[in-house]
Amino acid sequence: MSENVLTIREVADLLKINEKTVYKLAAAAKIPGVKVGGSWRFDRTTLSAWLKTKTTADLSSSSDDADIEPEQLAISAHYSPQQGTFFAHRITLEGTGEDALAQSLSTARVDMNPHQVDAALFALASPLTKGVLLADEVGLGKTIEASLVIAQRWAERKRRILLVVPASLRKQWSQELYDKFSLPSVIVERNSYNDLRKKGIARPFEHVDRVVITSYEFAALKADEVRAGQWDLVIFDEAHRLRNVYKNDGASRAKRLSDATRPFFKILLTATPLQNSLMELYGLVSVIDERHFGDEESFRSQYVAGPGARNGHIFLRKRLEPICKRTLRRQVQQAGLIRYTERSPVTMEYAPSQNELKLYADVSAYLQRQDTIAFGNKPNQLITMVVRKILGSSTFAIADTLKKIIDRLTQMEPPTVETIADYDVIEEQDEELEESESDDAEAPIDLVKLKAEIAELEEYRKLALAIGENEKGNKLVKALPGVLDEIVKKGGERKAVIFTESVRTQRYLVQLLTDEGYADEIVLLNGQNSDPQSKVIYQDWLTRHKGSDAVSGSKTADMKAAVVEAFRDRKTILIATESGAEGINLQFCSLLVNFDLPWNPQRVEQRIGRCHRYGQKIDVTVVNFLNLKNHAEQRIHQLLDQKFTLFKGVFGASDEVLGVIERGVDIERRIFQIVQSARTETEIDAEFDKLQEDLQEQIDEQILDARKRLLESVDEKVIDRLKSRKDEIKSQLSDLEKQLLYVARAELPDARFHANNERRFDYRGDTYTTEWPLADEKGWKFFRLLEGTLATDVVKRAKDRQFDATSCLRFDLSAYRNGRLADVELLRGKAGWARVAKLNIKTPALTREHLVISAVADDGNTVHSETFERLFRVPAHNEPPGGTPPEDALQSCETGRRKDLLDEAEKQNAEWLDVESENLDHYAEDLERAFETEIKTAEAEIKAAKKAMRGSTLPMAEKVAEKRRISSLEGKRDKLKAEFFDRRAKIRADVEVMLDKIQESLKLEPSLTPLFTIRWEVL
Template sequence: MYTRYQSGYLAHALSLEGVAEDALTQTIAGAKVDMNPHQVDAALFALASPLSYGVILADEVGLGKTIEASLVLAQKWAEHKRHLLLVVPATLRKQWSQELVEKFSLPSRILEASNFKEAQAAGADNPFQTESAFGEPAVVICSYEFASRKQAELAAVPWDLVVFDEAHKLRNFYKGESAKIASRLDIALKGRPKLLLSATPLQNNLQELYGLIAIIDPHFFGSLDAFKARYCRPKLEDAEFEQLRDRLKTICKRTLRRQVQETGGIKFTRRYSMTEDFRPSPDELQLYQQVSEYLQDESILSIKPGARHLVTLVIRKILASSSFAIQGTLTTMIERLEKQLPLADALNDYDAIADLADEEGVDEEDTVDPVALAAEVDQLKGFRRLADSIARDAKADALLRVLGKAFDFAERLGGKRKAVIFTESVRTQSQLKQLLEDNGHAGKIAILNGSNADPASKAILKNWLKQHEGSGRISGAKTADMKAALVDHFREAAEILICTEAGAEGINLQFCSLLINYDLPWNPQRVEQRIGRVHRYGQKNDVVVVNFINKGNRADERVFELLSKKFQLFEGVFGASDEILGSIESGVDIERHIHEIYQRCKNTEQIDAEFDQLQAKFKAELDARTTETRRSVLENLDVDVVKHLNLTKDKTEQHVNDYQEKLLLLARMMLPEAQFDTHRFLHDGHWYDVRWQKAESAHARFLRPNEGLGATLLAEGKAGLETLPVATLEFDLAHTPNGQHSCLRDFAGQSGELRVEKLALTTARQRIEHLLVTACSDSGDVLDSTQAERLLTLPARLLDAADASLDESRLVELLTEQANQRLDDALRLNDRYFTEESEKLDSWAEDRRIALDIRIKQLDQEIKDTRKAARQLTSLQDKLNAKRAIKQLEQERDRVMLDYHEEKKRIDAEEDQLLNEIEAALKLTPQRQRLFAIRWRLKAS
């Protein structure tokens, strides 16, 4: 038996707001993810100081920066901060949304052109304010392109945190107006706390890193000119270089795969490439040639100029997928255009059309002029007749040839006989399903796409819902449940899963180690995303990646060569390819370059020349001095890193275990009718487990503190606690695990008084809460805080409260001592924060001053060199010109020297103002709240 006082105490203890290391435990305990120590370390780094305007998390690829950022977002949500923004590449929006809800139970809303307009039409002033626009708060997810187009609306929201994924997209910010997206986002989000994620925050020079840091905090370094003058000199002194490294350690954290491997946290497997050549039939080649020439024709009236890239790209991708797919697309195009309807629905066979449209800034409904197309419909009908006449598909035949060989290869590497096949076309997907069923794979195939409206998928979902009825597996969101059902079906029953791009977002297929690219995207980041469905940490086996090479299309051959040889996507150790991907500007840009080649080139010679030029461009970027600069500046190679990560692991596990035990005890206190086991209990016909892995495997519900039954227990436990009267509680020392409460043995048979308070220490940017518990015996002995807290976890019963009066003055005195100690701790912490920020500002001011000194020295040297050169001149005119040049340099030097002291005054004044702002942000306001007081008796046996 337990009492209302105890459950209230424990509910408060389990939901305190605090400094990152303590508060993060709650978030981790409620997450469905195996947290690696480096990920906890990165989240703590991002949450370390309330004064920070943000950090860069630059772990090497494959180490789970998504988990790190999600952990930070979940912590902010736990602190009741609801203005959270995620800016990501368009292709990653759905994946982020699913990761947040499935792993951290965080609601999110993807904002794009269509639902943004709908919300405005429904009366929402600013759809970025999700609570007012959509009725509930949520993490907002949008693409870089969309965010930059909504600069004014973004700026109107007081964001608590902005996360930029693939943040190297912003690294040209230092170039000013030429980096339009970065500049717009900087203006819209200035002063908002930011978290930047990028494995490669600099590519060619340190100015790129300066740009990213300036987006976070414009006062971290001096001006760009000051930064270049101090750190971008050809022969940088060792002392300056080390000082730069030390400064970067406070804002940029990078962990290496090697370090994580040494902790035993992640095992990296390899990927192997298989290729299968095929040659299209004469009819297939003719169809390709005719449609390609049509798309290359600049005089086409049907496709609106603003959508030309989008429409021609999508039709080309469908054309490359299969003659069956292009036949269907042509039919839909003709039908819609004859009815003078927009072309959007005709392009939906390409399942990732929404992502592409967002990247291009094109409204899908505004792609084609149906009236102008009337004259071209007959041409499309001719293409369709040719497509109808094609009986055999050469690439499909190649799939049948290679599938058995690929299965054998995967099995030799230890994998299961399972394959995931990727296509970019929904029609091709259904054709492949039929083809494989007709060739020995009937009953062994599942399909996954953006809608899954087919009868087989619906039946799989229905059976899955029945199987998991009442369990925590069912989310209630049809799309998420459909994906979960199909992935489970693939794992347990099917042999082949045929996926489109949209269908595969956010799924984990690491139980499969064979991936077949039936259609190969041109965007290398999309390719890597696909491979990442199977080749991720947790994959036990080496992975086989199969690609097809079209020997009848030179451009297709060169695309494969670019992705395979130059970007190294298909072979090597996990993550190696991402290191290269991060060093190039963007996958979207590469896709655009390739599309332009397809649109321009009429013959093999032109194609080879264009691809040679494109490869030379990327080679120059990839061969740049990136790697050495990045490693030397960002990587912390201290021998203590691995030791530190191991300590973090032990500490995190202990904290989470303690938290889970307390949460289970709270359930025991508040659900006396439930049937309890070691880590789980049966309540209202459902099993609940505090360990998410065990809950999943046993089809139980995961008891997490931030939703469902766990959140209800915490809320009900805390409700009305402070209104409870003083009462007498009798605690039972006999009915506890042996030795667990040995610290209370000396008080057996005694009685006394106990009081609990909550102390809140609030600043402008942070709230830290503590529970203060004190108790003393009637004989005058004081229980230390550990003994008092343990007392409240013993089984107890409420006695008659008639004599439960007490003089709380002694308890208040003891609690005041505790509160003052907590206040002193907080002040020391604030002192550390202030020291860190003031040192940063000192460095910022020093940058500005040193830049002035360097500029004066440079001018002195230029004057000296110009004078020396002038002595060698022979003509009078040359001597006069040299004299004028020297005078100009001297005047500029004199102006800089005159400005020097004024500039130093301006720097000092700005530094003083910033320090005042920091001081105001750290001002502590303590507040104590009495929760309850009791008289206690400790029953010995």
């Protein structure tokens, strides 16, 4: 029987209804069919066309077909193995530009914004570039931009990837890579490094199957191992930390990192590439490509302080265009791509009780003393600073910490990092502060003094334990209901996230809020989450998501996902520590409470950024507590509020101010030094005023203006491009999804595609979809090209298939349900032959792949390759071929197409070569100009000296000495002039050598692999 004729059983199978229902619908003429000798026969083409005009209601009018569901009204369009193979190759072609990026875009669990795709394409634009600087303003998702580039390199099997980030952002990066792009990563830091070395792994930075994430401090410490990494991609986040790399004094960490990553392609991420001096741009660009500009002196003379510097920004802007990209928030907003909400600050003032004040004053004075055994004899800035923070957190937290200090002293040992583990980002803080151990011999401990100190600390602890209530906590529970009510009035969820720096304070807040009736509404996040409730939430989450993509296998990541889901769906209050909240997104919550306020402004920004981010629907309320009896805390709040503008406005901390800080820990250190040394309010004010003045001095208005002139493009041009890019992304993703689903139809004959949404299908007990948000919400499988997924398996199977013989494909245009294919419809009723081959154009710099389609009709006309590619989207059946392929016609067509593609590749290579040639010319001109400037400087000095000699009343001996000095200067000038042409020739020769190497890297090596030959007919 022909494949185009169906029986009742086949129709029932296709419609997923019982045979009795099909029989009754056919007998009632509700399904078009023909009864032949007592048996019903159905024409597939007629049935498919008829079904397009029907709805569920048309069929459900029969009392016997009530079991038909809307999603079951699907006739599975038949796609041949050749079509599956064609599209499997089509969607995995290597290359450049938007098409190559579409596969990575389709795997993302995030709505990609056009400016982010624009930035990723900029980074991937040329295989010859050594890297780029992505400098979008704060809040535009540079992390997503870089992650998209990582995903693309991963898809290309270039997987030696290094991420260098601030220590406090390591976990956040790891989580974002997994959550949004399903990319595995490993954090390499001191402990994990040492563990791997103990296990016999000589090179802990080598992970070919994971993105390696490390901190600036640790990467610099292990610079030799970083250098040996042979990285395909290196990314520096908060890259303004490298901006002073050009300086001879200081910046040693930046120099080590720059040298260690010199040979590798790099992406630098920073919102503030230019903060204090134009030389910082030189520094950052030199990290990417040391030959983009000439040397430091030539840059300085052209753009900073030389005779050409006045109009230098015009030329500098042009020089920066191929290496630096910056998008502004207002451009994205004007393009209608992101709606920003605001931050609304609420300050809750409180006055501690007399006992709380006494405890704070006594312990603070103890920490300030230089003669204590625990802190004074061998000062450890980190431990002292954290004890101070815990002291300000709650009496319950400091009581526990005092106990641990007493225990250490009883063992005749000073407190260690483990003593203050209550502060659960202590390891990150330790790494960033980089405190070296003292080599001084330890002084013998005076036992009498030790006993007295332990007794003193016991008294403080007794006082802390005797304080049953904290006024800050009381203020929280009194104010919380009203603030939650206000959030609901604004249209937000009745939810609050409360941050504390102390795990012990976290436990206190749980008990406090439980006593107030919130027992069933609280959920916790910290570094361990070992409490009974968290374990129950985790196990319940695992059970509900078993077998789904939501389960990562990492207990830490899955615990966070479980807690966040519980908070989102069932709980009112999330109490989180810094460590617990790293890497989570809480855009469904619009109330954030800083129970403790970090001294590090970047940590405060990270906290608020958990809620105030893309996807937030209403303004975010930020609650801070202000201790009316603690002047230092008041000044810290003032600094974060007024100087760093963290708590109010649309964008939070401004680029200008936050960008002043290379490391937030430096501000933290300054604040610690103030509270450690200042005793009176006058002293505290003087020190904080000085800190604010130091920050203000770094915010140079001229530099801000220079940044705008150099890095900000004309708004209208950018906005138009972003708008058009939005449509391009949507179209590309839609097209790639369709092609992937064609492969699924060809390779999974048992799959049942849903009639009301062809992006979904059922297969072996699971529902698959290309809609990532819905997949997560419904617990379905996300159908995307990632390792270990069904999509990857079917694509591999289709690509590996070999076709030994030709077949005839009968394309059924009436079965195509995705709109009209006008050019394909012109082929209706025609037939011919086609061959598909894969052209691989390899160069040392990159590989391009194309499908070469050669198609001819029986009337002798050639069918355009784009038309025939669209024909492959039409359902088709295999039939016996019949006839012999017209080899000469197909060969001629294939040769012509191959030549066109090679010419296109040569043209693109020539464009890249022109850009690099121009860059090298600029580099040579910079060096030549610097040499010319040196000569001019010498001549100016000679001229000035001669002028001073004229009419001089100097004694004869001094005149002779000066003439000899001038003669020496003239000799130096003449030597420079003599060297000029030799030096220019050498520079040009060096440039030619570099150009030859670049040209060699673009040499084409094409190869053509036949895939299949078919006879085709269009019905």
